[in-house]
Every structure is written in structure tokens, then in C-alpha cells.
Amino acid sequence: MEQIQLKKVDIIFGWDEKVTPIDVYDKTVKKTADSIILDMIDSGLKGRGGAGFPTGLKWKFTRNEDSDAKYVICNADEGEPGTFKDREILDKVPEKVFAGMAICGYVIGAREGYIYLRGEYNFLLKGLQKKIDLFNKQLAERKANFAIYLRSGSGAYVCGEESALFESMEGKRGEPRNKPPYPTVAGYNSKPTVINNVETLVYTCEICRMGSERFKSLGTFDSRGSKVFSVSGDTPTPGIYELELGMPLKDFVEEFADGDAKAVQIGGASGHCVPRKKFNETIIGFEGIPTGGSMMIFNSTRSMYNVLHDYLEFFTEESCGQCTPCRVGCQQLLKGIEAVKKGEKSPSYLEDMKKLTLTMKIAAKCGLGQSVANPFISIVDNFKEEIIY
């Protein structure tokens, strides 16, 4: 039998007593901001929060803005169903996140950094604040002009969307803004802002530690490096795993599924559902199906109707309601599949609903409404019988 080659790595959670995150910071800020940006660009690191924007470019654009104030924000809103890795990172190795933020602050010329932690993780607040205080003290001892502050969310998935997150921090309803302007130009307080995912920030720290060459040697051409995966659903070994990017889904399933997997939802509720017949050809990474880390496995005992129903209920509840295609669209999709199931609508109504999701993709204001098409079309197309009967 062929040996499966899932490449596990230990970069995110690994700890080196001899070179702690603050040591990495010390070493890195001896370099010029421009050379750090070049390293980031060269490493090929792309955002780990879902959208996959090249981190080095994000830092560069923000550095290039002329402004009296700039900000670094760590997005710890982690609300995508099936994702739980940022919580673990902030619990186990928060100092790496802080160092990444401080390095970013040095690069772009920011004096303040904020961590926006989802309200569901309030139990982390106390411990995290203590560690932040300690880190801020270390920064002050170094006369670094940067400090980190902690903010909490209050139970709104959409606040993970970057511009909604800024609105929330500004004391407003978490309603996404129009783009452009992008955060690199006008983010928090309408000032140039780098907003990065928790995991992305850890990788920036680790790239500064090990060099971009080493990072680049992991993964594939389009998907450099590794990624933390949150594995749940029908698996004997649910949990958090750091793996090289660009692996075939088939290998993943062989390693983690229970032998009876019929589908894997990659990227959470807003991601794609891949049926068994496509396990072989599907690559997990930017060249295939990208993911913020959520990998949910469904075996043959599961009803994909229930899965889709859960997702649509989630979107209906979490839509901020600001734009009609998303607010009304989500409600109609949910009602629509219920009607098809009950036989009140003919199966061809599913095709109409697919068109509706494509309209939402174009007309919705933010990623929430735009991505409903992903789960809807991939589940309906691959499991039509289960939706109808």
C-alpha cells in the first residue's frame, strides 16, 4: 500500500527557550523596515484568516501611507464554524502573537496594537491581559514606542470581517463598510491599519526567526509554508494540527476520517463541500480550495440536508441585515430548501436558488453574503437527492 505523506510540522506551537518571541523581536528590529518587508514578501506568506492576501504587501502598503497614527490589529474573532485554532494559539503561545504585532508596528510605524477577541473567549481575557502587561513592560524597557491593548467582541460573527471589526471597536454596530478604501488606507479610526489573523501574526514572528528561505521550503509554489487545521466532525482524532499546505484532500481523509467519509466541508460554513468522488483531485491550498483552517468531515450516516440547513440558519442569524441581497437572500434560501424538502416547491426551485446565491455573490456588500454561494452550490450540486427527498 502507498504510504501516506501528510507533512506535520511544529512551527506555531513549538517553543525555543533560547530564542523567545521577545528575542526574535530584538533581533528583527535591528534590521530596516524595508528589509523586513522584503523578507515577508519573499516568504510568500498569505493571510491565514481566510482571504489569503499576501502579508508582506499588506504591511508595505500600510507603511507607505503618510499618517499621524497607524494601527496593528490582531483579528481574534474566530467565528467561522469549525475553526478553533486561534483560541489555542492565544492560550498556548500568545507571546508569539505579541511579537508579530510589535514587529509589524515597527515596520509600519504604529504606536498601538489591538487584539479583538471574540466574546465567546472571554474566559481567556484575564490570563491574556497579564501576559500583555508583561510584554508591554518588556517593550517599554526597550524604549520601543509600541503597546498592545485588548478589546472584546460581543457575539457577532460578522465582526470578524475587518471593516465591521473596526466599526465595533469604534463603538458602533458591526456593519461592514464599503471598500475601497481598504484598511491599509483607512481602517480603525479611519487611519492606515494592518489587520491580520492570529495565526498569520505568529508566522510573521516565526519567519523572522527562521528566515524566509526555510518557510518557503514548506508547502507548494502557490501555498508556501504550513497552516494550522481545525479538524472536527466524523473523525476519531478531532483536534488541531499544523500541516504543510498544498496536500491532496485524499491524504487528509486517509489520515483523519473514520473510513466512511462522504464529504469534507473545507473552510467552514462559508467554504466548499467536497464529495468523496472529488477527494483525489482536490488540493488544500490557494491553488485548490483555500481554508481558514476549518475541516469538517461528514460520514455516510449524515444528512447533507441537515448540514446545509444548519449553515443557512447560521447565515440568516449572523447576517448584519444591512444589505438586501444578503438579508433577504439568506432567509429565502432557508425557507426555500425547507419548502423543497416538504414538497411544497418542485426540485427545479433549487436551480432558481442557485441563481439567487450567484446574485448575492455579486450584489452583497461583504464576504458573508458573497460566500453563501460556496456551501449552497457545492452541497446542492453534489447531494441533490438528499436535499429533495
Place this chain on the structure above:
Amino acid sequence: MEVYMTNTENLVHELVEKHGRDRNALMPILQGVVATEKYLSEEVMIMIAKELDLSAADVYGTASFYTFLDTVPRGKNIIRICKTISCHMRNKDEIIGVLEDQLKIKVGETTHDKKFTLLTANCLGWCHKGPVMLVNDEVFPEVTPQKAIEIVEEYMKKTN
């Protein structure tokens, strides 16, 4: 003559002292009130609006957006059970069922003695250890019906 202040007024003053009067302080202030009082009353929102020089409608507008910023009275303990897919697959319905029986309320309701409110929530970030419940800020992964009942009993004893 001494100026009489209610507990709530005191709380708002403390929070404003701590976080400032800037609009950016609104969320931490609202969260601070909810942490002690479990919900935002009309009076408290008007108080905060005055302190921050905002309209009460602005404050209500923000508060009403967020699931965790309740504007209707809640029990002293808020139980939230994750209802999203992973926890659904791991029998969250059973957990909800036993707690409804134990507390003699339905999801969304508060017990007569005002000790508990039972709610559901979307993914709580513990999908590998479902089903999951939050009681206030405390998290309980991998709950069984038996464990869920015991946890609630513990809170019952702690709450007067």
C-alpha cells in the same frame, strides 16, 4: 448633603472613569454593565448616552446589534449551548432537552427565580470537543446530559 447614587449609576461612573468618554469606549462600557447586570436597561443606556454625549438611540443602536449585549432582563446566570453543525452532530439537542426539563423553561426563557436564562449560540470554537456549553464566561466542553445537570446544580448552589 450627600449625593445619593444607585449601584447602577456608580457602575456607569466607574466604567466611564476607566475607559473614558470617547465613542471608542462605548463597547467596553456596555460590556462592563452586562458583566454585572446581565443586560442593558433603558435607564442605563440613557445614562451612558449622557456621559458619552451621544444620543440614546445611538447607544441602543449599538447595543441591539450584539447577541451578548442583551436589552431585555436576563437571569443571574446565562447558559448558552452551541447549536452549530459539529455540536449538532454530537447531540446538542439532548443537552438542551435535559436542561429544559431541569430548569422547567424553554430555550430563550428565564427561570421564575431569575437565576438562569437558557439560550443557544452559534459555534463557540470548541467543535473538536462538542457538545459545548458556556455558563456566563465559563466554558464546558464535551458535556454529557449528566454533566450538564451537575454543572447547573453547582451554579444553583452558588447563586442566591
